[in-house]
Amino acid sequence: MPLPKPTPSELDILRVLWRHGPATVRAVHEQLGGGYTTYLKLLQIMAEKGLVTRTEADRAHIYRAVPSEHEVQTSLLGDLMQRAFGGSAAQLALRALESRRSSREEIAQLRAMLDRVEREMEAPAGGLDTTADQSKEKKA
Amino acid sequence: MPLPKPTPSELDILRVLWRHGPATVRAVHEQLGGGYTTYLKLLQIMAEKGLVTRTEADRAHIYRAVPSEHEVQTSLLGDLMQRAFGGSAAQLALRALESRRSSREEIAQLRAMLDRVEREMEAPAGGLDTTADQSKEKKA
DNA sequence: TAGTGTCAACGAAGATCTTCGTAGATCGTC
DNA sequence: GACGATCTACGAAGATCTTCGTTGACACTA
Numbered sequence: 001m002p003l004p005k006p007t008p009s010e011l012d013i014l015r016v017l018w019r020h021g022p023a024t025v026r027a028v029h030e031q032l033g034g035g036y037t038t039y040l041k042l043l044q045i046m047a048e049k050g051l052v053t054r055t056e057a058d059r060a061h062i063y064r065a066v067p068s069e070h071e072v073q074t075s076l077l078g079d080l081m082q083r084a085f086g087g088s089a090a091q092l093a094l095r096a097l098e099s100r101r102s103s104r105e106e107i108a109q110l111r112a113m114l115d116r117v118e119r120e121m122e123a124p125a126g127g128l129d130t131t132a133d134q135s136k137e138k139k140a
Numbered sequence: 141m142p143l144p145k146p147t148p149s150e151l152d153i154l155r156v157l158w159r160h161g162p163a164t165v166r167a168v169h170e171q172l173g174g175g176y177t178t179y180l181k182l183l184q185i186m187a188e189k190g191l192v193t194r195t196e197a198d199r200a201h202i203y204r205a206v207p208s209e210h211e212v213q214t215s216l217l218g219d220l221m222q223r224a225f226g227g228s229a230a231q232l233a234l235r236a237l238e239s240r241r242s243s244r245e246e247i248a249q250l251r252a253m254l255d256r257v258e259r260e261m262e263a264p265a266g267g268l269d270t271t272a273d274q275s276k277e278k279k280a
Numbered sequence: 281t282a283g284t285g286t287c288a289a290c291g292a293a294g295a296t297c298t299t300c301g302t303a304g305a306t307c308g309t310c
Numbered sequence: 311g312a313c314g315a316t317c318t319a320c321g322a323a324g325a326t327c328t329t330c331g332t333t334g335a336c337a338c339t340a
Contacts, residue, residue, distance in 0.1 A: 040318070
């Protein structure tokens, strides 16, 4: 198994690391509030799980997120898609859009995405690889 | 608080109830495999939580899903949207579509949805600016 | 009526998640 | 060198989730 799915608390921490970059326990703690050792413990567990790495050069260790935000989003979404949408990404997207606000720019992005998806339907890019895992990212 | 978010196991059970309609513990158990009393216990807990109701007329009680599939999907999606996508439904939808297969029909549905969303953006729905919404607001 | 099977109820165990207190090491300062 | 602040490590408690064994009630039947 590549990386475990982060728990809600772990996701909170990852979000801090994605936004602020590598950080100490104290920095995370100050961003999120609550007990200092709570985040120490969580970060230790996350390091065991492989969700973060740490540098022990200084006395206050520096933690870095391992998976990118993109990867985690894809993973969590794949999970929910399987569990609640019968594996249909489109049904999920439909549900996401149906009662919530989006900007014009986002709508334009989505149209472009639909165009792309439709184009790729005609060009057989790969087999029926419907794995729920995060797949390889096309490096830009 | 309306209804709690179903746990993964509870969601499995709800999916059976949505697909098959009201069912006994045995029916759920036969659909999902595993120990009989596991589902008995889960359904009892779900009844306490309000996720299902039950009819005790017969010796084998009949359980019914309380929230619709639609409602649960919306709820779980809203949760994930907040936790992992900074509240952006469009970003979530984009991520859902970017590496997964959808049918032409689903893509057409999505385009229609985008059209609708965009139309609703332009039509202020009523003369009054009843923006009882969450968007831009000067702090009080 | 004794035996077999099905049912709900209950309790408990194990896993995971979250939180925090305490202990011990280290650093800076007086 | 003593003191206080800061840090890691460790353990444990409480909550939730999942699973299952046992018990007692009930029903069918030979």
